[in-house]
Amino acid sequence: MQILDAKLLFKGSFQVRSKTEKIVIHHSASDINTSINDVHRWHQNRGWIGIGYHYLIYHNGDVYKGRPEWAVGAHAYQDAAHEANSNGIGICLIGNFDYQRPSDAQMKELLTLILNIRKRYPNLPVIGHKDLMATECPGQNFPWSDLYAKLQKEVIEVDLEKWMIEEGQTALKELTQKGLVNNPEQWQSEEKLVQAVPLYLLWIMINRLSSYKGD
Secondary structure, X not given: OOOEEOOOOOOOOOOEOOOOOEEEEEEOOOOOOOXXXXXXXXXXXXXXXXXXXXXXXXXXXXXXXXXXXOEOOOOOOOOXXXXXXXXXEEEEEOOOOOOOOOOHHHHHHHHHHHHHHHHHOOOOOEEEHHHOOOOOOOOOOOOHHHHHHHHHHHHHHHHHHHHHHHHHHXXXXXXXXXXXXXXXXXXHHHOOOOOOOOXXXXXXXXXXXXXXXXX
């Protein structure tokens, strides 16, 4: 995915986050034309070094980086029972979702961004700012059920692909050892067993194994 850089200037240095345990979703509670520079300025006016979020998603789906992903954030309530800035990645969607829904483009890019982050930090839970303090953020109209359903679907598909790759490699190895496949290199290249094995190819392997009568 493409992540844009607004070349923001921060008034100070970042702290390195020692652990990453969650992704926190926010809305800007502002007009859909709000820019990352606006949010950056608002946060600096609060006395912060700059934007407190790690990522910001525009109404049209453009994704901008805020603070470095590895840095401590400034985006959520923090106390001993509600750790978020020191162990969470903050994502803000532009708009006020108390009065509207995020755009389809925003939700598509949010899903892609979460999956991208999970490549570096596997299985991170996704929560809302509202789960950390008394706020509606990211708004009453944020489609949590849709997001969670799509995330679950992606997890299942990734696990299935992983299984198909591993099982395909195992089957090819066994077929080669039994002499039923004499050209494993060709299967590797042409059938691309480094990717998910096509279903028909698994059936061929299963059929050959089931019909094999030797030792």
